[in-house]
Amino acid sequence: MSMPEKPSLDGLEAKWNEWWQASGTYRFDRSKARERVYSIDTPPPTVSGSLHVGHVLSYTHTDLVARFQRMRGLEVFYPMGWDDNGLPTERRVQNYFGVRCEPSLPYDPVYDYSALERPEDRDQIPLSRQNFIELCGRLTVEDEKAFEDLFRHLALSVDWDHTYTTIGERSRRASQRAFLRLLANGHAYTAEAPTMWDVDFKTAVAQAEIEDREQEGQYHRIAFDREDGGTVEIETSRPELIPACVALVVHPTDERYAALVGSTVLTPLFRVPVPVMAHALADPEKGTGVAMICTFGDVTDVTWWRELGLPARVIMQKDGSIGKKTFGEPGWESRDPAAANAALAQIAGMYGKKARKKIVEMLTASGHLLGEPQTIKHPVKFYERGERPLEVISSRQWFVRTLEHREDLLRRGAELAWHPPFMRARFDGWVQGLNADWCVSRQRFFGVPFPIWYRLDENGDANYTSPLVPDEARLPVDPLADVPDGFTAGQRGQAGGFTGDPDIMDTWATSSVTPQIASGWEDDPDLFSRVFPMDLRPQSHEIIRTWLFYTVLKAELEHSSLPWTDVAISGWVLDPDRKKMSKSKGNVVTPLGLLEQHGSDAVRYWAASARLGADASFDEQQMKVGRKLAIKILNASRFTLGMEAVPGEVTEPLDRSMLAALRDVVERATKAFAGYDHARALDLAETFFWAFTDDYLELVKQRAYGAHGESGAASAVGALRTALDVLLRLFAPFLPYVTEEVWSWWRPGSIHRATWPAAEDMGAGAAQGDLAVYQLGADILTAVRKEKALQKVSLRAAVDLVTVHDVPERLDLLRHVEPDLIEAGNITRIERALAETPSVVTVLAPVEG
């Protein structure tokens, strides 16, 4: 045994990290069969951002499970991914190097990237997609290194040999393969349809990426002229869309307007004849009860347009400006085309607000604007990363069917074990509220391309109904660089030739196959068979509707199974103002700073104290408590292991009682941990441990030193060692450094490969232990201390007489702890007195001198 004279936490992290790495403590042994494996679908952090306290919380939670399951004898598959796919990286690489992704360019395999690393280069140099990906790799490799260092420092027991990046070749291959199979099975389709569109990023977005923001707007009351001379009034917040108006709509039962239904009215300024129709979605309570249907102002317009079979008159362009159209041409009928074209010319080329202002002036002049516009607050749909409201724009997109799988997905959601269970409601709510299939294509450049080409007919028009697909063995492909089988590069873009699909996939199309990517799907069937479907998906609650939902969807459609059996949802870290940490002072509190200041074990202790699903308050005080616990473990261990007596059979009733109590703790902590309640497991171990040092250690200290002979000492030291051995293992998942340190003093190998404690570890003595003995000893010791504290004397102060008032059963047990109590309390003699209540009362005789 090699035990330091003065144990300390300093230096433990560097020391053990190096050792764990060198000895492969956390390496996954892929010889184990699936039932002996516990596999984790680790969330890949976005490498274009930085890690914050929230990551520390949730990644620690995952690591606790990993360590627990590893100690329980399962081979833990705990990979790490880096999310460098998508818009954040695209923008970062763009700004950092002064480049842009230009997918039409051919790949240059010998590109000299070092030339880009001059800060004065800001000219948006175009790069091929493959070169852009490589450049991304150059930038993110540094971030990934920093992230890995932090995660190692935090002691995540990840197998660093199993990593992936979401833009990497394996991820692209898996994403493309998944897509091709969806296509082959009819789950993916392409369609020209109105979809939510971001006018700044100029791409379609999916329902899951949309958020509502409260915005100020104005209701304008506007008159439409009836052919018989009267008017119909509507209210709209978007008068600039009047030229796109294709109908008015009222509720079928709205008697005020019943006579109007079926008639034709003229739009103001543009004099376009539009029908008045009836539809149940029209709300009589809103505005005048008459709604203007435009192509397209919002998603309700899309519904009306589709269900009422209306024509489309689209004026909104993909950049959010009003386009030029010619009234009088087919589809753009007007009773006064000249006036209509003049009116449109006034707003053409303008964006939202400006166009609105202009058309309001025109409506005022024409007398169609009634009264003053009413300022209102209303929710407006935004792309979650966007700055301008979304428009509904018709375009060709790829979709994955979700609506028709609603029931299957709900059933899968019910099969999944949610921790905590109430989080399932978010999934169910989202699935039930789905209103569109998953729009999976993005008109961006940096991401996984669709592995799709289209034949061009003799006119050069693309054939979208039977796309050309590559053999899976060719994946990943870039359709703008690679050529479909049976064609030559020269046929690209030629009539009778082919064209590549220019779009990339939604970043979630890749993220939703992280279990497959990490498991080596098709690339490594042997690994896949041992780890998939996985056991655990850890994540936070705000991405249940995206990451969790899409992953369940993909696994259902491809594997007809769940991607994992359990999902653990961590909460957020809230600052003292109860605001989400990353949004308030996330930049001032850096995870590395915390680890350095308090120590990783201490920070992990804070994280482990928070239950799954519950938001944790950022509390450095709690970290200090964790540090105190780690130090206490060092000292109590040194004390226990420093006993010179030879440990022997545990014969003393007090020792057996303590072990019996510990056995109870082991059983309860194991049950809690197995049920993903790590906070409870920690609390149980910790509560026992502090009582162990405060009471048990004090009670047996003198006996362990040999005050009552060899066998008494042997029993005490034997019990102490057993308890320490078990306690260290109970704490190992929470405090990996300090427990490894103490373990190294007297045990071979890593504690993190040791077996999780079991009831048998407490030995035969514990089986005969009576919990009441330990309790009684602690009660009396506390009472004696209390008296000394009241008398303001030292705890070592000598006492003549202690009288124990208690019930007969407890008085009977007193003989088991009497000698230890006499030593621990420095008491001369103990007298017994019968009492009615089972509570212990001790009265001290006057303290000696």
Add this chain to the structure above:
RNA sequence: GGGCGAUUAGCUCAGCUGGUUAGAGCGCAUGCUUGACAUGCAUGAGGUCACUGGUUCGAGUCCAGUAUCGCCCACCA
């Protein structure tokens, strides 16, 4: 507007299937250098368990409602 969660000591939180006087840690107060630990130890003072009803022999715990806070979803005429 719909849903989920929270509300227990000054602060951060436990309190599992309802059962004697509601717990812990921090902070605070008062003491104590005792042969593991002053990065320590002991003792103590702090609570009408958000509110209102109800069920029950008995409610922090179950039910209904109210309030406040947080989150998710819906809401563009």
